[in-house]
Every structure is written in structure tokens, then in C-alpha cells.
Amino acid sequence: MPHVCLVALSGVRVVHPRLRELGLTLPGLRKRAQALAALPALGLLTLAGATPAPWTCSYHEAPGDDEALAQEIAARRPVLVALSALTASVDGAYALSGRLRALGLPTVLGGLHASMCPDEALQHVDAVCIGDGEAAWPAILADARAGRLQPRYRAPADLARAPLPRFDLAADKPRPRFTLQTARGCPLACEFCGASRLLGAFREKPLELIERELDAICALTRRPVIELADDNTWAGSRDHGALLRALGRRGVRWFTEADWRIGRDPRLVRQLAEAGCVQVLMGVESPRMVPSGMGPKQANVNEVLDSIENLQDAGVAVNACFIAGMDGETPQTLEELADFILACPAADVQVTLQTPFPGTALRRRLLREGRLLPCAWSAYTLFDVTFVPERMTVAELERGFEALVRAVYSAQAQQARATIRREVSRETELQSWE
Ligand code: SF4
Numbered sequence: 001m002p003h004v005c006l007v008a009l010s011g012v013r014v015v016h017p018r019l020r021e022l023g024l025t026l027p028g029l030r031k032r033a034q035a036l037a038a039l040p041a042l043g044l045l046t047l048a049g050a051t052p053a054p055w056t057c058s059y060h061e062a063p064g065d066d067e068a069l070a071q072e073i074a075a076r077r078p079v080l081v082a083l084s085a086l087t088a089s090v091d092g093a094y095a096l097s098g099r100l101r102a103l104g105l106p107t108v109l110g111g112l113h114a115s116m117c118p119d120e121a122l123q124h125v126d127a128v129c130i131g132d133g134e135a136a137w138p139a140i141l142a143d144a145r146a147g148r149l150q151p152r153y154r155a156p157a158d159l160a161r162a163p164l165p166r167f168d169l170a171a172d173k174p175r176p177r178f179t180l181q182t183a184r185g186c187p188l189a190c191e192f193c194g195a196s197r198l199l200g201a202f203r204e205k206p207l208e209l210i211e212r213e214l215d216a217i218c219a220l221t222r223r224p225v226i227e228l229a230d231d232n233t234w235a236g237s238r239d240h241g242a243l244l245r246a247l248g249r250r251g252v253r254w255f256t257e258a259d260w261r262i263g264r265d266p267r268l269v270r271q272l273a274e275a276g277c278v279q280v281l282m283g284v285e286s287p288r289m290v291p292s293g294m295g296p297k298q299a300n301v302n303e304v305l306d307s308i309e310n311l312q313d314a315g316v317a318v319n320a321c322f323i324a325g326m327d328g329e330t331p332q333t334l335e336e337l338a339d340f341i342l343a344c345p346a347a348d349v350q351v352t353l354q355t356p357f358p359g360t361a362l363r364r365r366l367l368r369e370g371r372l373l374p375c376a377w378s379a380y381t382l383f384d385v386t387f388v389p390e391r392m393t394v395a396e397l398e399r400g401f402e403a404l405v406r407a408v409y410s411a412q413a414q415q416a417r418a419t420i421r422r423e424v425s426r427e428t429e430l431q432s433w434e
Contacts (some may be wrong), residue, residue: 002211006169007069007096008041009089014383018402020021021132022409028379040153040170041084042179043133050134055141059169065095076348080144081105083125087113087194087357087380088351094124101126106149108140111220112198113377116359129325131155131199132184141255159184159205163197172262178217179229182210182243186232186258189293190285191365192323194357195231204236211246220252228256235259248275253344255279263307263318273314279423280311281319281350287340288333289326295360312424320346324404325397325427326353327390331383334400338407349422351408352382 014020028207036315048057062069073081085093090113097107114121118128129147131137135155143149167178185202217224233256247254252314253276260282263269308318341349356363366372371388379386390398
């Protein structure tokens, strides 16, 4: 039977030596990195679900290029190896692809980075899947089996015909976490966003398919923990009540990503809590800087803080996400950002550096302005400076960001947020999601 190996290049990386050291030593950062690494690559599980008989498939995760993994894959004698990587891990994917091709195994690469940089990717892999993978997948497999793999595949997926992901392939971990997608993209267009519309227009999955996926996950484990792997779950026009009832009926614990508007509707907030939502990852971005394209997400900071408190009063913890280094930022505003975050009532926070990922409006603008640094893709970690800031030097941004990270993830700040989490959380087990 023909076999395909699905390989996710996973893990969080940092290039800057002092920040890398901080990532290893500050508990908040370390736990966050571990939690992210534990999430399976939903795109590959979806391809597994779209794999027709008589094909068989296996799922592998790797932190980077690895000779032992290449040998393990080769031992399965696959007809094809499908790789998935983010920008920061794509150099590892290219290197692994080189090893596999040297062993005579054809490779195909998909994901956001490959979709935005297909010419570059084709220097390292045999084929690139641009955009959604599942619609093109049967043709890719058929061509690989016939030995006539084409360099590019592109076929926009219809979410109304989305295959059921093979969640079982990621269920053998000690504490498995599952990802489930209710929509792709986002109707907003924040300048820095690497997810909004790069893989196509905003689309919502029909409720009956979401319910089918929920049932498949619930059949694998009791009271699963699910991440809604959406870019902005509540930004569309679907009947939110029906989706929440579907989640609530199954007794799952879940978390999601949304913009601040989710917390201004008391009815929705109550429904979220009743439906088992334990955490909302909320893009606050910056209390001062306003990137273009935010649309209705742009708000007075007090409205955002009210939204956070509304959600947490109802028992839904908020992980407030901030971006440092946007245009207008100075060493002084970075210090003010640290003060703001330390006073923020959110149960958890996440701080990253603005990063001009391929395909974003931010990257196009910085390229026009001659402000992109000549970095390797491995520096696109969200923790390394990859562009020339507008109102300070690269070294000033690096120093200011390091000080910000030290302040925000200090033991004292972590302790204060742990207290908030205890007050908010109805599920002590979920407090380990830090
Ligand atoms: S709201 Fe979030 S997902 Fe939507 S465009 Fe902005 S950053 Fe991207």
C-alpha cells in the first residue's frame, strides 16, 4: 500500500542569546513554549483525513532538521513526504527535505510560508502546495504515485466539504490537546497579521461539520481540551449561539482567539462561560500604537480593559497579547508598555515583537521603506528584531524588549497573574495552561 509521511516542524525558537536564555529560565515563557509545542499541526491532520484508500499515512513532529527522523521516515518507504513549517522553522524544513531527497524520497511543502514564497521553497522541495492543502491533496498523491509530481499545486478548499481531520494521530500524548477550526482567515486586515487573508478570503465552516469534529475528538478522550484554531472566532456572521450550544452540550473545555469586542456583549460573555470556554486569547496589540487595517478592532483602551474584566467576571480567563516595536515606539513607550501590562487585569499576557512575515502588508511597507534587516528566516521568531524601528535603533529595541520581557515575566508578575487566574478559573486543571 502506498504510504505518505506527514511531518510538522514544530517548536518555539529564539535567536537572540539573552532572550533565548530568558526563554529557558523564566517559568512563564518556558510553559508557554511547551504549551505551543504540544499543539498538533491541524493542517497535516486534515490532509491525513483527506487521504484516500489505499494510502496509509503516519504523522511525525520534529523540532528541526534531524538525521534520525530522516532515517525513521525512510524506513517506512513512503511514496511522498509532506512537510509543514512556519517561517521560523522553514530553514529546518528545507534542510530535512534535502536529507530526504538525498535518500530518494520526494517532498512537498505547504503552509503559510511556502504559500507566500513558492519560488524559494521550490529550491528545496519537489512540490509546493499553495493555499489550502486538502482540495489539492488527492491530485498530489496521485501524481506522486505516478512519479509525475508537479512543482505547484493550488486548489482553494470549500469548507462545506472539509474532511474530518485524523485527530487520532495526535491523541497518544500524555495530555493531548486538540485543535479544531471553525473558520479560516479573518474579515479584518491588521497590517502585521500573517493569518488574516493570506490563504484566501474569510470562510466559516458549517456547524454540522464542526459538530462531527467535536464528536470525533470526544470519542478519543473524556472531557478533552480543545483550541479553536481560528484567527478570530467571533468576527464572522454565523449564529454564535448555535456554535456555543454545540460546544456546551459536549462538556468540552476549550479556548479560542478573538478581538476585544467579544467581551462587550453580556449575553455572549455569559454563553461563552456556560459553553465551557476557559480562556480567550485577545489581541490587544498596543495601548498607544495603532497599526493600519484594525477596523473595528481599534478601540479606546478603557473599552478593551472593560471587555477583559467582563469576560473574567464571568469565569473566562483572558490572555492579553501585546506587540512591541510598532512604528512610533521609543525606549520610553516600551517602559510605559511594561507598566501598562503589569497593571493589566488579564489572567495571562503574551508579549512579542512586531515581525514582518512574508505576505503581510507590513512587510511590503517595510520593504518599500528599505527597513527590512537581512535576517535568516530562523530569526522570524516573534522574539528577534527583523526590521529597522522607526524611532529608535535596532539595539535600543532589543534592549527595550529584553527589559519588557524581564518585567512582564518576572516572578512577582507571574505570581500576581496566578492569583488572578485562581480567582477567575473554574477549572484548576486548566491553570497549567500558562
Ligand atoms: S483581528 Fe487578529 S486575525 Fe484579524 S486581521 Fe487582526 S490580527 Fe489578524
